[in-house]
Amino acid sequence: MTDAARPRLRRFLPVGVLVLLALLPLGFEQYKLYVASLTLVYLVMAIGLNLTLGYAGQISLAHGAFMAFGSYGVAILGQRGWPVEVGLAVGAIVAFACGILVGFPALKVKHHFLAMVTLGFNIMVFLVLRNWESLTGGSFGISGIARPRWGLFSFGSDRAYYVYMVGWATLVVGSAYWILTSRWGRAFRAIRENEMRAEALGVSLRNYKLMAFAIGAAYAGIGGALFAPLLGYIDPGAYTLDRSIQFLMMVVMGGLGRFAGPFLGAILVTVLPEVLRASEGLYLVIYALAVILMMLFMPKGLVGIWDWAAGRRDAGAQPPVPAPPGRLRTG
Amino acid sequence: MALLEVRDLTKHFFRLPALSAVSLSVEHGDLLGVIGPNGSGKTTLFNCVTGVLSPSAGQVRFKGENITGLSADLVHRRGIARTFQLIQLFPEMSVLENMLLAAQEREGTLLGRLFRREDGGAADRAMELLEYLGIAGLRDTFASNLSYGQQKLLDFGMALMSRPEVILLDEPLAGVNPTMIKSLVGHIQALNAEGHTFVVIEHNMEVVMSLCRRIVVLSQGERIAEGTPAEVADNPLVLDAYFGR
Amino acid sequence: MTDFLQLMVAGVSIGAIYAMVAIGFVLLWQTSNTINFAQGEFVVLPAFAMVLFWMTLRLPFALALLATVLVSTLLLGFGVRKLLVARLLQAGVLPLVIATIGLSLLIRYSLQQFWTPLALPFPALFPRAPLRLGAVVLAWEELLNVAFAGAVIGALQLFITRTKLGWAMQAVAQNRTLATVLGIDVGRLITITFVLNAALTAVAAILIAPVYLVKYDIGIGLGLKAFYAAIIGGFNQMRGALLGGLLVGIVETLSAAYVSGPFRDAAVLVILIAVLLWKPEGLWGAKEEWAS
Numbered sequence: 001m002t003d004a005a006r007p008r009l010r011r012f013l014p015v016g017v018l019v020l021l022a023l024l025p026l027g028f029e030q031y032k033l034y035v036a037s038l039t040l041v042y043l044v045m046a047i048g049l050n051l052t053l054g055y056a057g058q059i060s061l062a063h064g065a066f067m068a069f070g071s072y073g074v075a076i077l078g079q080r081g082w083p084v085e086v087g088l089a090v091g092a093i094v095a096f097a098c099g100i101l102v103g104f105p106a107l108k109v110k111h112h113f114l115a116m117v118t119l120g121f122n123i124m125v126f127l128v129l130r131n132w133e134s135l136t137g138g139s140f141g142i143s144g145i146a147r148p149r150w151g152l153f154s155f156g157s158d159r160a161y162y163v164y165m166v167g168w169a170t171l172v173v174g175s176a177y178w179i180l181t182s183r184w185g186r187a188f189r190a191i192r193e194n195e196m197r198a199e200a201l202g203v204s205l206r207n208y209k210l211m212a213f214a215i216g217a218a219y220a221g222i223g224g225a226l227f228a229p230l231l232g233y234i235d236p237g238a239y240t241l242d243r244s245i246q247f248l249m250m251v252v253m254g255g256l257g258r259f260a261g262p263f264l265g266a267i268l269v270t271v272l273p274e275v276l277r278a279s280e281g282l283y284l285v286i287y288a289l290a291v292i293l294m295m296l297f298m299p300k301g302l303v304g305i306w307d308w309a310a311g312r313r314d315a316g317a318q319p320p321v322p323a324p325p326g327r328l329r330t331g
Numbered sequence: 332m333a334l335l336e337v338r339d340l341t342k343h344f345f346r347l348p349a350l351s352a353v354s355l356s357v358e359h360g361d362l363l364g365v366i367g368p369n370g371s372g373k374t375t376l377f378n379c380v381t382g383v384l385s386p387s388a389g390q391v392r393f394k395g396e397n398i399t400g401l402s403a404d405l406v407h408r409r410g411i412a413r414t415f416q417l418i419q420l421f422p423e424m425s426v427l428e429n430m431l432l433a434a435q436e437r438e439g440t441l442l443g444r445l446f447r448r449e450d451g452g453a454a455d456r457a458m459e460l461l462e463y464l465g466i467a468g469l470r471d472t473f474a475s476n477l478s479y480g481q482q483k484l485l486d487f488g489m490a491l492m493s494r495p496e497v498i499l500l501d502e503p504l505a506g507v508n509p510t511m512i513k514s515l516v517g518h519i520q521a522l523n524a525e526g527h528t529f530v531v532i533e534h535n536m537e538v539v540m541s542l543c544r545r546i547v548v549l550s551q552g553e554r555i556a557e558g559t560p561a562e563v564a565d566n567p568l569v570l571d572a573y574f575g576r
Numbered sequence: 577m578t579d580f581l582q583l584m585v586a587g588v589s590i591g592a593i594y595a596m597v598a599i600g601f602v603l604l605w606q607t608s609n610t611i612n613f614a615q616g617e618f619v620v621l622p623a624f625a626m627v628l629f630w631m632t633l634r635l636p637f638a639l640a641l642l643a644t645v646l647v648s649t650l651l652l653g654f655g656v657r658k659l660l661v662a663r664l665l666q667a668g669v670l671p672l673v674i675a676t677i678g679l680s681l682l683i684r685y686s687l688q689q690f691w692t693p694l695a696l697p698f699p700a701l702f703p704r705a706p707l708r709l710g711a712v713v714l715a716w717e718e719l720l721n722v723a724f725a726g727a728v729i730g731a732l733q734l735f736i737t738r739t740k741l742g743w744a745m746q747a748v749a750q751n752r753t754l755a756t757v758l759g760i761d762v763g764r765l766i767t768i769t770f771v772l773n774a775a776l777t778a779v780a781a782i783l784i785a786p787v788y789l790v791k792y793d794i795g796i797g798l799g800l801k802a803f804y805a806a807i808i809g810g811f812n813q814m815r816g817a818l819l820g821g822l823l824v825g826i827v828e829t830l831s832a833a834y835v836s837g838p839f840r841d842a843a844v845l846v847i848l849i850a851v852l853l854w855k856p857e858g859l860w861g862a863k864e865e866w867a868s
Contacts, residue, residue: 112669116807248674249674284685299668
C-alpha cells in the first residue's frame with residue numbers, strides 16, 4: 001500500500017491509537033491487565049509474521065517455534081542467573097539465525113510446499129523441546145521464570161511488567177515501521193506481488209526472502225521472550241502447530257500486508273473471546289462463527305473497516321487523469 | 332568488442348532443443364530486431380541472456396564479462412533490462428512505486444537500502460520518465476487499475492528506470508492499437524538516437540522492418556538469417572520458415 | 577512373529593480408515609485448492625449423526641447409514657461448498673484456510689455445547705470374533721474394516737479412472753484453466769468433489785467410531801493424521817494419500833506396541849520431517865514441475 005497518498009493526519013492516527021492502547025490498561029484490574037499484556041505479546045508476534053507473510057508473501061507455519069526460542073531463552077538463561085534482557089537477546093538472535101535457516105527452503109519452494117516445510121520445522125523444534133529434558137524440562141517445562149529487574153527496581157508487579165512490555169513493543173513497532181517504509185519494504189512487496197519481475201529488476205530474491213524470514217522470526221522471538229515472564233512458566237505445548245495457526249489467523253483476520261493488520265488481529269484474537277465469555281459455554285461457538293463470517297465478508301481482514309472508517313479510498317478507485325493532448329491516450 | 336555477445340547458445344527442455352547454437356552480437360547503439368515464427372526460441376533467447384533460464388551450453392558475454400548462468404537480478408545489475416511478453420507489473424503498487432522499485436536495486440548495497448532513506452533523485456527521474464511517456468497523471472494509481480496500453484507504457488518505463496545499457500523488449504507492441512504503436516516506436520527511436528541500445532522481439536513485420544537497422548531471424552531454435560531488413564525480407568530461408576514448404 | 581502379524585493387520589485396518597479421510601482431503605485440494613482444516617470434524621459430525629439415527633432413533637442399520645451419508649453430503653458437501661467455498665475461492669487460499677479453521681471450531685464446539693461433551697459409545701459394526709489361522713489370531717473386525725474400506729476406495733478409484741465424470745475430475749485437478757476451456761463445468765465438479773468427500777468421511781466415521789468412541793474433539797487428532805498422511809504419501813496423487821494413510825496407521829500401531837513413553841507419537845512426526853526434507857512431494861507423490 002502506498003503511504004504517499006495518505007494525508008499526514010491519518011499517518012498519526014495509528015500512533016495516537018497505539019499510545020491510547022498502551023496507557024489504557026494501566027487502569028485495569030488484574031485479569032483485564034493480563035489480557036492486555038497477552039495482546040501486547042501477540043501483537044509483537046503478529047508483526048513478525050505479517051512481515052514475513054503479509055509483506056514478503058512467504059508463508060510460514062514456523063512462528064510458533066520462533067516464539068519458543070525467545071521463551072526458552074529467557075527461561076533457561078534465567079535459571080542460570082542471567083537477566084531477562086540477555087535471554088531476550090539470545091532468543092531473538094537464535095530465532096533470527098533459524099529464520100535464515102528456514103528461509104533457505106523458501107528460495108526453492110513456494111506456497112503449500114513452503115507451508116509444509118515450515119510446519120516440519122515447527123514440529124521438529126517441538127519434539128526437541130519435549131524430549132531434551134535436561135535443558136528444557138521436557139513436558140513439564142520450566143517454572144518460576146522471574147520478571148526483569150534493573151538494579152533495585154523490579155518489574156515484578158503486573159503493572160510494572162506491562163510498562164516494560166510496552167517499551168519493547170514500541171521498539172518492535174517502531175523498527176518494523178522503519179523497515180517497511182524503507183526500500184526493503186518496497187522490495188518485500190515487489191516479491192509478494194510478482195517475484196519474477198522483481199528478480200528481473202535486480203531484486204535479490206535470496207537476500208530479501210532470507211531477511212523477511214529472519215526479521216519476522218526475530219520479532220516472534222522477542223514476543224516469546226516477553227511471554228515467558230508474563231506467565232511465569234512455560235511448557236512445550238504452547239509452541240505447537242496450533243500456535244502457528246493462531247498467529248496465521250491473527251494476521252489474516254487483521255489484514256495481511258497492512259501495517260495496522262497485526263494490531264487489529266491481536267486485539268481480535270485476545271479480546272473477542274473475553275468479550276464473548278459472558279455467554280458461557282457458547283462463546284467458542286460464537287467465536288468460530290465470527291471467524292467464518294469475517295472471512296466471508298471481509299477476506300482482506302479488519303483493515304477493511306479501518307479503510308472505510310478513515311474514508312480512504314484505494315488509489316486506483318479514482319479515475320486516472322488523462323495525459324495532455326498531443327501525447328498518446330490509452331490503447 | 333561487442334556490447335552484448337551470445338555464442339553458440341543452446342537450451343534443451345528435456346529433449347526438446349529450444350535453442351541450438353545461436354550466436355549474435357549487439358553493438359553499442361544498435362537497434363536489433365529478433366524475428367521468427369512462434370516457437371522459434373526468441374523468448375527463450377531472452378530468458379537465457381537475462382538469467383531467467385540457465386543455458387544448456389554456450390556463452391553470454393556482456394562488456395567482455397562472461398555472465399552465462401548468472402541469476403536474473405545479477406544480470407540486471409550489470410546493465411541489461413528487459414520487458415516480458417505478458418506484461419509483468421506489481422499490481423497492488425502504484426505506478427510511481429513500480430517505477431521506484433525498478434530503479435532501486437541497481438546501485439548501492441543491501442544494507443544501504445535499509446539505512447539511507449532518500450531515493451537519490453529516483454522519484455524525480457521517475458516523474459520525468461512518466462511525463463515523457465504521458466502517464467504522469469497516473470502516478471498514484473495501482474498498476475492493476477491501468478488500461479492495457481497504460482500498462483505497456485509503464486512496463487517500458489520501468490525497463491528504462493535503472494539506466495540500463497541494453498534494453499531487451501519482448502513483443503512490446505503485442506495487442507496495442509495503431510496510434511499507440513506509433514507512439515511507442517517513436518519513443519524507441521528517440522531513445523536510440525540518444526544512445527540507448529535496443530534488442531526487440533516483434534511479430535509486427537511492418538514495424539520491425541522500418542524500425543530496426545539489423546535483424547536476426549530464428550526458426551526452430553536456430554539462427555537462419557541475419558542482415559538488414561531488405562536482405563532478410565528477400566531471404567528464401569526466411570520466407571520458408573514463415574510460410575512453410 | 578504372530579504378534580507382529582496381528583499388529584500389522586491392526587495397523588492396516590486403522591490405516592485404511594486414515595487413508596479414506598486423507599483421500600478426501602487430497603481430492604479437495606486437487607480440484608479446488610482447498611486445504612480443509614475441518615476434515616477431522618467432517619468425520620465427527622457423521623459419527624454423531626449415526627449415533628442419532630442408529631442408536632437414539634433405533635432405525636435399522638442400512639437406513640441409519642443412508643440417513644447419515646445423506647446428512648453428511650447435504651451439510652458438509654453441498655452446504656459447505658455453496659455457503660463457504662463458492663465465495664471464498666476468489667478471495668485466495670489463506671482466507672479459505674482460515675474459514676475452514678473456523679468451520680472446524682464451529683462443528684467441534686457446537687457438538688460439545690448442543691449435544692454432549694461426553695464420549696458416546698458406539699457398537700462394533702462387525703463381530704468382534706477372532707479368526708484363527710494356525711498360531712495367528714486375527715480380529716474379524718479389523719479384516720472386515722480393511723475389506724470395507726478397500727471396497728470403497730476401490731469403487732472410488734474405478735469412478736475416477738473409468739467414468740467420464742472421473743476423467744473430468746482428473747482434468748480439473750491437473751489443469752483447471754485447460755479444463756474450463758475444454759468445456760468442463762469446473763464449478764459443478766468442485767461440488768461433486770465436496771459431496772464425494774462428505775460421503776468418504778461418513779463411511780470413515782462409522783468404521784472409526786467403534787475404535788475411537790464418538791466425542792466432539794476426536795476430530796483434532798484425526799484431521800491432523802489425515803494431513804500428515806497426505807503429506808507423507810503425496811499431496812498430488814490419490815495413490816499417495818492411500819499409501820500415506822496406511823503407513824501412518826501401521827507406524828502408529830507398531831510404535832504403540834514396541835515403543836514406550838514420549839516417543840510413541842514421535843515416530844509419525846519423525847517420518848513426516850524426513851519426508852519434508854528429502855522428498856517434499858511425498859513418498860509416492862509426483863514431483864510438481866514449476867513452469868519456467
